[in-house]
Amino acid sequence: MSRPSRVAVPDKREAILKAAVKIFAKKGYFNSKVSDIASEAGIADGTVYLYFKSKDEVLRSVFDRTMEDFISEGRAELVKISSPAEKLKWLAHFHLRKLGADRDLAIVFQVELRGSTKFMEEFSEKGFRQYLDVIKKVIEEGQKANLFRKDITPITAAKIFYGALDEMVTNWILSKKSYPLEPFADEVLKLFMGGIARK
Amino acid sequence: MSRPSRVAVPDKREAILKAAVKIFAKKGYFNSKVSDIASEAGIADGTVYLYFKSKDEVLRSVFDRTMEDFISEGRAELVKISSPAEKLKWLAHFHLRKLGADRDLAIVFQVELRGSTKFMEEFSEKGFRQYLDVIKKVIEEGQKANLFRKDITPITAAKIFYGALDEMVTNWILSKKSYPLEPFADEVLKLFMGGIARK
Amino acid sequence: MSRPSRVAVPDKREAILKAAVKIFAKKGYFNSKVSDIASEAGIADGTVYLYFKSKDEVLRSVFDRTMEDFISEGRAELVKISSPAEKLKWLAHFHLRKLGADRDLAIVFQVELRGSTKFMEEFSEKGFRQYLDVIKKVIEEGQKANLFRKDITPITAAKIFYGALDEMVTNWILSKKSYPLEPFADEVLKLFMGGIARK
Amino acid sequence: MSRPSRVAVPDKREAILKAAVKIFAKKGYFNSKVSDIASEAGIADGTVYLYFKSKDEVLRSVFDRTMEDFISEGRAELVKISSPAEKLKWLAHFHLRKLGADRDLAIVFQVELRGSTKFMEEFSEKGFRQYLDVIKKVIEEGQKANLFRKDITPITAAKIFYGALDEMVTNWILSKKSYPLEPFADEVLKLFMGGIARK
DNA sequence: AATGAATGAGCATTCATTCAT
DNA sequence: TATGAATGAATGCTCATTCAT
Numbered sequence: 125m126s127r128p129s130r131v132a133v134p135d136k137r138e139a140i141l142k143a144a145v146k147i148f149a150k151k152g153y154f155n156s157k158v159s160d161i162a163s164e165a166g167i168a169d170g171t172v173y174l175y176f177k178s179k180d181e182v183l184r185s186v187f188d189r190t191m192e193d194f195i196s197e198g199r200a201e202l203v204k205i206s207s208p209a210e211k212l213k214w215l216a217h218f219h220l221r222k223l224g225a226d227r228d229l230a231i232v233f234q235v236e237l238r239g240s241t242k243f244m245e246e247f248s249e250k251g252f253r254q255y256l257d258v259i260k261k262v263i264e265e266g267q268k269a270n271l272f273r274k275d276i277t278p279i280t281a282a283k284i285f286y287g288a289l290d291e292m293v294t295n296w297i298l299s300k301k302s303y304p305l306e307p308f309a310d311e312v313l314k315l316f317m318g319g320i321a322r323k
Numbered sequence: 324m325s326r327p328s329r330v331a332v333p334d335k336r337e338a339i340l341k342a343a344v345k346i347f348a349k350k351g352y353f354n355s356k357v358s359d360i361a362s363e364a365g366i367a368d369g370t371v372y373l374y375f376k377s378k379d380e381v382l383r384s385v386f387d388r389t390m391e392d393f394i395s396e397g398r399a400e401l402v403k404i405s406s407p408a409e410k411l412k413w414l415a416h417f418h419l420r421k422l423g424a425d426r427d428l429a430i431v432f433q434v435e436l437r438g439s440t441k442f443m444e445e446f447s448e449k450g451f452r453q454y455l456d457v458i459k460k461v462i463e464e465g466q467k468a469n470l471f472r473k474d475i476t477p478i479t480a481a482k483i484f485y486g487a488l489d490e491m492v493t494n495w496i497l498s499k500k501s502y503p504l505e506p507f508a509d510e511v512l513k514l515f516m517g518g519i520a521r522k
Numbered sequence: 523m524s525r526p527s528r529v530a531v532p533d534k535r536e537a538i539l540k541a542a543v544k545i546f547a548k549k550g551y552f553n554s555k556v557s558d559i560a561s562e563a564g565i566a567d568g569t570v571y572l573y574f575k576s577k578d579e580v581l582r583s584v585f586d587r588t589m590e591d592f593i594s595e596g597r598a599e600l601v602k603i604s605s606p607a608e609k610l611k612w613l614a615h616f617h618l619r620k621l622g623a624d625r626d627l628a629i630v631f632q633v634e635l636r637g638s639t640k641f642m643e644e645f646s647e648k649g650f651r652q653y654l655d656v657i658k659k660v661i662e663e664g665q666k667a668n669l670f671r672k673d674i675t676p677i678t679a680a681k682i683f684y685g686a687l688d689e690m691v692t693n694w695i696l697s698k699k700s701y702p703l704e705p706f707a708d709e710v711l712k713l714f715m716g717g718i719a720r721k
Numbered sequence: 722m723s724r725p726s727r728v729a730v731p732d733k734r735e736a737i738l739k740a741a742v743k744i745f746a747k748k749g750y751f752n753s754k755v756s757d758i759a760s761e762a763g764i765a766d767g768t769v770y771l772y773f774k775s776k777d778e779v780l781r782s783v784f785d786r787t788m789e790d791f792i793s794e795g796r797a798e799l800v801k802i803s804s805p806a807e808k809l810k811w812l813a814h815f816h817l818r819k820l821g822a823d824r825d826l827a828i829v830f831q832v833e834l835r836g837s838t839k840f841m842e843e844f845s846e847k848g849f850r851q852y853l854d855v856i857k858k859v860i861e862e863g864q865k866a867n868l869f870r871k872d873i874t875p876i877t878a879a880k881i882f883y884g885a886l887d888e889m890v891t892n893w894i895l896s897k898k899s900y901p902l903e904p905f906a907d908e909v910l911k912l913f914m915g916g917i918a919r920k
Numbered sequence: 921a922a923t924g925a926a927t928g929a930g931c932a933t934t935c936a937t938t939c940a941t
Numbered sequence: 942t943a944t945g946a947a948t949g950a951a952t953g954c955t956c957a958t959t960c961a962t
Contacts, residue, residue: 129958134954138360154353155932156939157933157935157936158935158936159936167943167944168943168945169936169937169944169946170937170938170939170943170944170945171942171943171944171945172937172945173936173937173938174942174943178936178937179401179935179936202460208347210521224477231959234437235437237432238434240470245372245497258440263519264439266519270521271520271521272519272520272521273517273519273521274514275509276510276513276514276519280507280510280514281430281480281514281519283487283490283491283494284487284510284511284514284515285489285495286489286490287486287488287489287490288486288487288490289490290486290489290490291482291483291485291486291487291489292482292486294486296442298444302478308479311475311476311483311485314474314475315475315479315480315482315483315518316514316518316519317512317519317520318472318517318518318520318931319515319516319517319518319943320462320465320471320472320480320515320518321408321470321471321472322470322471322472322474329946335925335926338948340927348923356951356952356953357953357954358953359954365932366926367926367927367928368927368953368954369926369927369929369955369956370925370926370928371951371953372955373925377954379922402936427960451939458950465959513945528892534946534947538857550837550852552751552837553837555930555931555932556931556932556933557931557932565946565947565948566947566949567948567949567950568931568933568934568935568947568948568949568950569946569947569948570818570933571932571933571934572802572946572947576932576933577756577932577933595935607918633835633837634834636831636832643895652748661917664917667851668919669918669919670917670918671915671917671918673911673918673943674749674911674912674917675908677911678905678908678912679917680915681885681888681889681908682885682888682908684888685880685884685885685886685887685889685891686880686884686885686888687884688887688888689880689881689883689884689885689887690880690884690885691881692884696842704913706877708871709874709877709881710872710881711880712823712872713873713877713878713913713916714881714912714916715916715917715918716870716872716912716915716916716917716918717912717913717914718860718863718869718873718878719806719868719870719914719915720867720868720869720870733921733922752923754955754956754957755958756924756956756957757954762924764923764925765922766923766924766925766957767923767924767925767958767959767960768921768922768923769923769958770925770957770958770959771922773923775957775958776956776957776958798958859946921951922962923960923961923962924960924961924962925947925959925960925961925962926958926959926961927948927956927957927959927960928955928956928957928958929955929956929957930954930956931947931952931954932951932952932953932954932957933951933952933953933957934949934950934951935948935949935950935951936948936949936950936954937947937948937949938946938947939944939945939946939947939948939955940944940947940950941943941944941946
């Protein structure tokens with residue numbers, strides 16, 4: 125049922141985005157030339173502009189596409205889980221598994237997308253708020269079910285949860301050593317759920 | 324009794340750094356022109372180069388000077404506190420109080436310094452590791468005193484603590500609303516110490 | 523029957539070199555702006571960099587291309603002449619005819635290429651030594667044939683020959699009056715062959 | 722009888738000129754910074770401008786002072802010699818002895834002073850014409866005394882004489898090997914007087 | 921006279937974007 | 942669609958010169 129594409133153009137848009145992630149990760153957004161991306165994607169410089177309005181839009185699109193997948197997959201999976209604690213567990217693993225699977229993409233997300241307040245604001249506006257909202261909902265759920273303490277606002281708890289995971293990713297990227305990222309999900313969960321203080 | 328400085332040029336180096344923070348915060352490092360900084364500092368473009376080797380070095384210096392203050396003040400204060408929990412409390416408040424006091428500086432730290440892997444690596448190498456190390460030490464102390472649980476590695480706990488605070492700052496910066504940042508220290512502490520799960 | 527070239531851009535590289543000679547001759551290498559050259563060539567500034575790596579390389583190329591022609595034509599013609607004296611005659615005329623035909627090029631060669639030891643050394647290394655060598659060979663030939671005196675080393679004689687011609691060119695360039703250069707070839711030859719002293 | 726100078730200021734003007742020759746010779750006029758010269762002369766940058774109006778004028782002064790010495794010494798010596806041939810001999814030796822004694826000065830004269838048509842013209846105007854005129858006079862003298870052939874104009878012969886010597890200097894400067902320059906005076910004379918052709 | 925901090929005009933080069941083919 | 946040659950605006954940095962001290 126799929127529209128038969130013209131051949132020879134398996135998916136240039138996709139190729140450009142993939143190339144862009146690789147190049148942005150290696151050199152940083154501002155130091156990446158459009159010609160680097162085009163060259164990496166195996167096309168002519170001008171062709172980039174048939175698919176994207178500007179270099180700016182390429183980065184934006186990397187973000188949009190990834191975030192979209194991220195959130196929709198997240199929402200779809202979460203409904204299958206009933207326990208709020210299990211939901212948080214799934215989210216933490218999901219977050220670190222996804223970014224841990226594509227170092228270049230992780231770099232672009234952790235580093236490049238934060239390199240300008242402009243992007244940050246947009247980043248925040250579009251995907252990040254939604255993502256934080258997903259976490260917040262889970263926490264509210266836990267509070268309603270009397271499983272989570274209520275003396276912390278859900279949104280603050282969500283930020284803390286996100287911030288902790290985010291820091292795991294940042295450290296993983298900057299580390300000279302190569303190690304699996306996902307296991308840290310359990311560490312974060314342990315602390316987020318129970319706190320550091322001995323009972 | 325201090326020697327009265329000449330005229331309106333009490334400290335140009337300082338003026339440049341201050342101007343740079345303001346400009347970098349407003350426009351981002353890559354979009355800031357050296358002439359913007361010079362103009363903001365009330366000096367000629369070329370004068371910037373009498374104090375700094377390059378635009379690059381200006382940003383680096385903003386970071387160095389701030390981080391130095393930050394860490395030395397942190398270390399000096401911490402030795403006055405004996406309880407590990409109190410130390411964490413002081414650190415969280417200190418972190419948010421400092422950055423909450425200078426929005427532009429906070430923006431440069433949260434956004435600009437992370438805008439390139441190059442800076443990130445240096446940032447990480449120089450100040451960040453040390454800061455994380457300070458936190459780690461406190462946690463080890465708490466574990467030794469049997470106050471903190473021992474099933475979490477101190478460095479991971481430190482990262483989570485830092486990540487949570489960092490996220491507070493980032494959200495504060497990006498927020499369109501203006502609100503005091505420091506109070507969030509207690510929220511982070513509450514959760515970090517006791518966890519989200521009801522006992 | 524040659525394929526009619528597109529539009530007004532028959533050969534941009536050539537146009538740039540031509541423009542550069544004109545501009546360098548008028549203002550000197552260091553006082554010539556790349557934009558002057560581009561403008562003279564009827565192209566955009568950036569286009570210069572599609573054909574040359576730097577302003578430096580433009581000057582180098584002017585030299586290379588000219589010297590190459592010069593030497594290859596010289597060698598090709600000389601083999602057709604058997605008498606060493608006739609060879610010198612042809613060389614002297616050739617030298618002055620060539621440079622006398624393009625005042626701007628002559629200026630670049632006489633003045634600009636000598637404006638820095640760096641260029642001088644390269645100039646010397648590449649083309650000049652070869653040119654001097656061609657003259658030297660002719661003199662050796664004459665000495666072997668017992669036509670030229672042997673109490674002067676061929677290389678020194680060659681330098682004198684070259685130096686005399688070179689001075690004719692320099693004076694011609696600097697002169698406010700316009701006069702034909704080539705006739706001076708015979709004057710140089712007269713003196714070089716027979717000396718100033720009366721027999 | 723000399724006016725007692727203030728001490729500490731043996732002769733700054735002289736020191737600057739000396740420093741300039743050294744620096745210009747090493748880096749070329751355009752690549753030499755005024756601060757390089759000042760530093761080499763052991764004075765502050767601004768002090769250069771107490772003695773010279775501009776960097777330009779420093780080079781000009783190097784030339785003026787040297788040329789003045791050159792020509793006045795030349796004229797003074799020549800009147801002591803009666804034979805035109807001996808006069809040429811003295812001139813050739815003088816030329817190569819003087820420049821051969823100060824490589825840096827020679828470089829400035831051979832290379833830097835020719836690096837721009839502007840300087841060339843001035844160079845030509847001021848000292849060079851006079852120098853050439855001195856040679857020309859000697860040749861006219863020789864012709865009048867029936868010692869030199871008359872089928873060559875004196876000025877052309879003078880240029881050839883000068884050009885030959887000049888080339889000796891240029892080659893000496895560019896040579897990687899170090900050798901005495903003055904002996905080439907005799908070679909030039911031999912050829913200039915008798916020609917290359919066997920009698 | 922001497923200093924050297926400050927000035928600011930000047931310029932080579934880069935690179936995102938366009939557009940004729 | 943695709944190309945890639947051409948564009949030209951944009952900017953970090955240098956350095957001759959000035960001038961308050």
